[in-house]
Amino acid sequence: MRRRGKSRTDFVRDLAIIGSGRHWLAVALALSLLALLPFVLRWTHNLNWLTFLNFTLLTVIAVLGLNITTGMAGQLSLGHAAFVLAGGYALGVFTVKLGWPFWGALPVATLLSGIAGFLVGIPALRLRGFYVAVTTLAFFYIIQFVVRNIEITGGIHGLIGIPYPYVGGLAIKSDIRWYFLLLVFCVLCILASVNLTRSRLGRAFLAIRDNEDAAANLGISVGLAKLRAFFIGALFGGLAGALWASYVSVVKLDQFTIWDSIWYLGMMVIGGAGSTAGTVLGVIALRLTSQVLHSIGSSGLIPLSSNLTIYMTYAIFGIAIILFISFRPFGLIAMWQKLKANYKRWPFGT
Amino acid sequence: MDQPADIILAIENLSLGFRGLKALDGVGLSARKGETISVIGPNGAGKTCLINCITGYYRPREGCILYRGRNIIGMKPHQIARLGIGRTFQDPTTFPHMKGLDILMAGRYLHTRTSLLEGLLFFGRSRAEELASRQRVEEIVAFARIEEVRKVPVLAMTYGQRKQVEIARVMAMGPGLVLLDEPMSGLDEFMKEVVNELILDMRQRNITIILIEHDMRAVMELSDRVVVLDHGKKIAEGTPTEIMRDEQVAEAYLGGLSYEREAA
Structure with a gap:
């Protein structure tokens, strides 16, 4: 079996941020989706x-x-x-x-x-x-x-x-x-x-x-x-x-506020400290979850005051950050990379 | 002081103390260009202290260290590195979270000039320097046989691979003087052979090497001269064969057993 990415010697391509035609396609697709998003909204x-x-x-x-x-x-x-x-x-x-x-x-x-x-x-x-x-x-x-x-x-x-x-x-x-x-x-x-x-x-x-x-x-x-x-x-x-x-x-x-500092750190840690992609992922993940939780809180779906849901959001994030630092210190991005590597190697090894 | 012109490193009367303990006591050593000098001695003899003094991590109490005729005592570690002195560390988990390739590329730091702005915008020297560094790094990767760990963080490497990467990193720096702190320790026979080859390659490139090593076969094979330290003092110096026959060395270091008998 040929293991991809193992012995690539094309440094020029390795140096490029976007290394292949397929990668270009994905980036173009993502950017056009982002450009379309406000019109859809x-x-x-x-x-x-x-x-x-x-x-x-x-x-x-x-x-x-x-x-x-x-x-x-x-x-x-x-x-x-x-x-x-x-x-x-x-x-x-x-x-x-x-x-x-x-x-x-x-x-x-x-x-x-x-x-x-x-x-x-x-x-x-x-x-x-x-x-x-x-x-x-x-x-x-x-x-x-x-x-x-x-x-x-x-x-x-x-x-x-x-x-x-x-x-x-x-x-x-x-x-x-x-x-x-x-x-x-x-x-x-x-x-x-x-x-x-x-x-x-x-x-x-x-x-x-x-x-x-x-x-x-x-x-x-x-x-x-x-x-x-x-x-x-x-x-x-x-x-x-x-x-x-x-x-x-x-x-x-x-x-x-100082809370923003803490939030920033939490986003970075959950996404994957040191990784640009991880950071972006962390910000999106945390803000999206917080927005969804707030929407649920203010929609009256759960019988709690909206103040209480805000505090619960904090508590949930506190727990999430602790769990990530303890069990997944390299964040979401590392989990994604592991998934990708396993997928490539399947069905050999994990 | 009168010295032959090809003396790269000259250490004289070096003393280092921690409170009451004398870690180094009047040690002297000199190395010509391209020479490999092994420093041996029992644990705690002051071998690593010697390296730490040369690379600026410790400040000796007395003595002088001349590198290409220039006293380097008092210089900061990064200034000493800039003179072309590279070292490896005994524990090869030097940069635990960095990937193999990044470590070697970081080894090219002194050979690149890209500024902060050029780096952020990836223009100017940035691209050309990256490619040039990569070219050199790939030669070393191939030679050190570490293709497998280009994109693997050190913590995920085997102990042997970490040792290889550590030596490859110092090779990537393109130094004039290399200090190797127990490059063979903890390796099996095959890996010792690989490391041996790496050191021989450095010798061929006329790099001066100070080798700290317990593996006597490697010391015998690689060194031009051997210096023996015990309790911070130099107790003997000579060719590998002379050292192996030295009674005092056998007493201090080999526990009374001669090398030949141990090998047999």
Whole structure:
């Protein structure tokens, strides 16, 4: 029996993200389905699902960032929501207070968030594991405190009237237009994340995650690599925050809570830490389940108050995360890969 | 100090202490280009400490380590790696979750220059460097016979495969000096032969090797000179045959048994 993928020596094809004609077909099919989805939703009068989709796309961008910092480089971050917050507020201040155009403010807001990430990374240079997590947690509260207490961010009231972007004269105002804009950003972020895994820096991240000391002997400056991991992760988070701010046209502190940080981590872990595909899968899985549970809760199908169903959702996710960490630490993506491998080998071995 | 020009590594009067314990006590060693020098000695003799000093993980209390005439004491591990000093670790589960191919590609880190932005966008040097690295890595994969584990994470590999990957990784780095920490330990005869070939290949490439090993047959076969450590001190140095006949070595290391008698 010929075992597929065992002795492929065509490096060029191996390097490509999409390696075969069949793979191209699958990607084209998936993208066209995603492009058709909003029209199907409109046709079936399910437009509230479009809002859900848009937030899911934003979350994917944010969690991809966390996956770089924590999943790839192994720097446990409990403060990822702070970067999302920073990106959102930066865009708000630039557009509302300083009157910048959206497309001018977006890259600067993203970059500022990245720089915030770089700064958070500095204490991590001398710390390992859990202590890094505590630093990032502290950073979250510091940035929240600062934003609440300075004037330019609008304090507890936040900022309202954040402008929507124009693309080629087209105002991105409706949910459906936002969907396409966010889809483009999301696909670009996925590409960047995959690119990272096929570059020297991505492998340096994996190496320091697995063994800082041995990584140094590969010639990797561990400290610099950690700072870069925080920087890139925060870039993604900042981009998500900035887009989010414009999408909902306001920024308020309760948009970005410590719970979001925890959710991001949960999504990444359940999907498969370190894997781009896993991260996307995790975000979709968790958001979809949570949406379904909320729908059931508010539909009155079960005789419980909607408040109670929200808490039950939390409890269910808590249990899910614990179960995944204990029994499937590499997440949904590893389960999928195992299934695929077994299918290929069938009926030989398991 | 007067030295022949082809001396790659010169260690003098190296001492390392942990509190009261003297891990290394005035150790000296020198290696010419392309030489293989074995360091043997009972457990706890300070062999791994010596490697850790050379690669910058430990900071010796006294002495100097000259690599190509340059004192490397005080340099950080990644700076030392950049000079072309590679090492393997005794426990080959170095990067537990990385796949074989990724580990070897990571070994090419110092031979690539792709920047952060080029990496994220996959433009510029990114593609060309990836392909060039892969080319070299595949040569090593074929030579080290690790085709099977290209896409297998280390934890799913057999112990022997981990050892192979560990040596292949250091080969991928293309170093001038390699420090091998017990590459044969825990391997069966067949796997020892495979590792032996890998080390011989490095020798042919004129790479200087410091080999820590308990397997006396490998030491006899591979080394130009043998250095014997005991309790942090160098007790003997010479050709493999000389060392095997040395009474003091037999006492400290072989427990009074000579090599020939053990083999028979």
